[in-house]
Every structure is written in C-alpha cells, then in structure tokens.
Amino acid sequence: MIGIGVIGYGYWGPNLARCVAETEGCRLTGIADASAPALARAAKRHPGATLHQDWSSLVADPATDAILIATPVGTHHELALAALCAGKHVIVEKPITASSEDAHRLIEEAARRSRVLMVDHTFVYTSAVQKIGEIIARGELGEVFYYDSTRVNLGLFQHDVNVIWDLAVHDLSVLDFLLKEQPLAVSASGAGHIRGRTENMAHLSLFYPSGTVAYLNVNWLAPVKVRQTLIGGSKKMIVWNDLEPSEKVKIYDRGVTLGDGPETVAARISYRSGDMWAPQLSVKEALLTEIEHFVDCIATGREPVTSGASGLRVVETLEAATASLRQRGHPVEIGQMRKVS
Template sequence: MIKVAVIGYGYWGPNLVRNFAEAEGASLSAVADLDEAKLELVARRFPGLRTTRHFQDLIQDPDIDAIAIATPVSTHFELGMAALRAGKHLWLEKPMTETSLQARQLAEEAAKRNLVVFVDHTFLYTGAVMKMAEIVRAGELGDVYYYDSTRVNLGLFQRDVNVISDLAVHDFSILDYLLEEHPIAVTASGVNHFRGTPENLAFISLFYDSGPIAHVNVSWLAPVKVRQVLLGGSSKMIKYDDLEPSEKLRVYDKGVSFTDDPKQIQEMRVGYRTGDMWAPKLDAAEALRTASEHFITCIEKSLTPRTDARLGVRVVELIEAATSSMRGKGETVHLSRTGAVG
C-alpha cells in the first residue's frame, strides 16, 4: 500500500482526502492544514485519521510515501521541493507552480531522485476528454482545424491568480493532450474590472505549426456558467458540453469540401456535408478517482503519469505567455516547439 498524506483541506483538499481514502492501492495516512477548524472537520469525517497544523510533520515522516499538495499556488514550489528532497512522491494541484522556472526545478529534482510528480489536470481523466483524444488519434476527425472553448461563470474571484491560471489552465492541458503539440505563438487580451484584483476576463488565441488554431474565452464575470468546447476537423466535428448531464460529447458528421475542377466551380465551389450525429458512451468513473489510482499505479510500477511534470511545465509556460500577451495589450508571444518562450 502507498501511504499518502494531504497538505491543505480547503476547496479541493476534501476531494483528495476522500479519493485517497478509497483509492485502490492507497492508504490515507494524515492531513495537514493551518486551520484548526478544518482539521476538526477531517476528524469528524475520518475518525482516527492523524491531523496536524505543521506540514513538516508529514514531510519528515519516513512512513509516508507520497504527499498531495492542495494549497495556494504560491506555496507549491516550497512545499513541493521540501517533499521531493525528503524522498516523497508528489501530487500537485494545478497550476503546478507560479513560474515555469519553479516548475522546471521541481521536474529536475524529481528526475534526479527518480520520484513521481503528478499534476492534477483532472480533465484529462474524464471520460469525455479521453474519448475525444481517442477519436482524434484514430483519425476520425481528419485534420484538426480548430478548438473553440467557452469557460465562463460568475466568480469565484481569486486573489492569488488571474482567470487564465484559474480557468484557461484546463484548456491548455486538454489541448496538449488532444493535439500532442505545443503552440508556436500565443496572443491574449483581458481586463481587470476591479482595482487590486487579478484579471477576471480574457480571450486567448493559440497557434500551432501543423495548422490548428485554438480560441479560449474565460471569465469570472458571466451571468451563467458555460463549459463548452467545439473541436472541428476536416471530416467530423465534436461538441463537448461538460454541464450536459447525459450526452456530454456529441460527434457530428458535418463538414465542407472545396473543388478546383473547372466543370464543378461554375455550379458551386463549396460543398456542404450533413450526416449523422452520435453521442458515444463515456467512462462514467469519477475523474479524480481515476487520477488518484493512476498516481498510485505510477508509483508502484515506476511509470510516467499522463499529467507528469513535463506537462505541468508546458502548461505553466502557456499561462506565462498568455498573461504576458494580455498585459502587453495583445502582443504576440512566440514559443519554441518545446515550450520555451522565444
């Protein structure tokens, strides 16, 4: 059994505690949080579970194999580095760190010590995103033309990160997984409507060398909650609505074709194809349960997680690039194919 301890019992911590308490191959050892009231909640829900206000107690415990960190992103680097240097495998909430330099340092430390780093980009473990990737890799969409995402709601306003770090981070990880390619350029525009707080609305465009373009609209200032993605290809198109209770994914056999045949141009150069729509069956397992068990398996078998440190680094680099563009009033930020800012 892999003994796991969780640091942070705020917004996401309770979900991690519940899943590690129930995940196959895992044994939940302890929970740390600065707030005594939150630790009292842990004690009521998990009688007998060890709790502490001092994260060092968990990091220094030789019986604990892995540390899961669900604290503000500003603390991820310090806590993560301490855990790795103590020989612990590491689970980090997204985004991995505040800066790509910090993320690379954690990745290097983990590689040096042969430890697993798992970044909790949970969407990559949902049935919908896994099915999308399966469809793309099977070539059913043909050439991928575009990715168009709307991820908006009213709040929750964050104090330590902007809306790109909070919401667009999901699309950055999904794009990385679907396209298996890093963008070569990023542009973004956004605004902060309330003095002293991070940007609450942003529009981001990502450009890829192989042809696709991605557009991401994120906001904390929308009257409704929307979680929709359109993925368009030369053969088929996908609509992904994460708020849809039953048919989250719909695949459309729709598209267009062009001809340069002089005989056909006189009639119509553009041809439209409208075929069937189908909703594929999706894995109904809770994404976080799938992710937590994948983390345990990677530790047991010395495997590389789907959402490893390298993915974490690439996503943080995109957050930095998009934020830089946004604060430069839409200035294009160029990236190398491996992710470093050019």
C-alpha cells in the first residue's frame, strides 16, 4: 500500500486527493496547504489524512512514499526537488516547471535516485486521446496533415502564467503523446485585453519535422467554452469535441484523392465523402487511470507515459512560443537549450 501525500488543496488538489482515496494499492496519507480554510475543507472530505500547513512536514513524513504537487507553477521546481531529495516519487501538475532548465534538474535528480517523476498531463489519460492515439498508430489517418485545436472559455486568468502556459499546454501534451515527434519551431501571436495583465488570447502555429502542422487557438476571454480539435490525415479525418457527453471522437472517411493521368492536377482531384464512425469510449475518469499508472510505475519501475522528459519537451515549446509572442509572431526554434546542455 503506497502512501501518497498531496501538496496544494486549491482548484486541482481536491481532485488529486479524491482519486488517490479511490484508487486500489495506495492511500491518502496527508494534505498540505498554507491556507487554513483550504485545510478545513480537506479535513471535512478526508478526515483520515494528516494536515500540514507547512509542506515540508508532509515531505518528511515517513508514511508518505509519493508526493503529488498541485501548486502554482513557480513553486513546482522547489517542491518537486525537495520531494525527490527526500526519496519520494513525484507527480507534478502541468506544466512541470516554469523553465526547461528546472525541468532538466528534476529529471536528473529523479534518475539519480531512481524515483518515478511524472507530469500530470491529464488529457493523455482520457479515453478520447487514448483512442485517437490507437487510430493514428494503426495508420488509419494515413499521413497526419494537421492538428487544429480551439480551446477557449471565460476565465480563469492565472496569476503567474499567461494563457499559453495555462491552456495551450494541454494541446502540447496531447501532441507530444500523439505525434511522437517534437516541433522544430513555433510562431505565436497574442493579445492582452486587461490592462496590467498578461496575454489572455493567443494563436500558435507549430511546425514538425515530418511536415505535420499544428494550430492552437487559446482564449480566456471567450463568451462560450469550446474544446474542439480537427485532425486531418491523407486517408481519414477526426473531429474530437471534448464537450460532447458521448461521441467525443468521430472519424470521417473524407478527404481528397489525386488520380493518375496526364491531365492537370485540378482535373485529377476528387472528393471522398463517406461514412462517419464514433467509437464507444470508456467513461472512466482520466485522473483515476493516471493515478493507477503512477502506482504501477512505482511498483514495476516502468517509465511513465507522461514522464519528466515529456514534461520537459512541452516546457521547451512553451518557452519558444512565449519568445515568439514577444516578437509578434517571428518563428522561434525549439529546444536549443536542451541540445546545448
């Protein structure tokens, strides 16, 4: 029975604590948060867990084998490093750190101590993304032409990061899982509409070595919530609407076929508009799948699907996107720092 503690009981921490409490093979040992009202809420929900106003006492708790970190991004590196140094396994909420340099250090520390370091890229564990991954891996889409995502809603303006670090990070983690390649470069533009605040809307274009392109539209100041992604392939195409109660993933037998012959290209194009198919998806909560995977990685020593390295790749892209944003869309290459180090 693996003992797991949670640091941070604000927006996301309660979900982590609940899922730990419901998962076989582990138990919730303690919860740390500097806020007294947050701890009071935690006590009401989890009367069996120890409470810590200072996270360091939870990290020092010998009954706790692993630490889940759900605090502001700027604190991830310090907390995770302390937990790893205390010999704990660690899951860090996304993005893994505020800089790729910090992510490197965590990866090294985890490797040195043979601890599991995982980043909470929750979407990777949804049945929708798992199913899309299978479809792409089976080659059903053919060549992946593009990934085009709209992820907009009203709020939440994060205190310490802009909309790219808050929303685009989801798509970047999904892309890291689906495409098995890292983008070469990114071009980003954005706007901030609240005086004194960071960018609340942004558009990113990502260029991959294989020729695939990805476009991300993220916005904290939209009138409605949209979570829709189109994935175009040479054979088939996908619409992933994460707000659909069922039928989140639809595969369309649609596209363009270029025939042979001496005619002009225009004369040889034909459209294929066939059936649509929506696979049945598991309704299991992604976070439960993720916690189970974490427990399994601790038990078996296996590398997590959303390893520290995937967290690093996503942060490198976020850094490049932010740099491009500051240069009004000038394309920025990704991962230079990593190659040097």
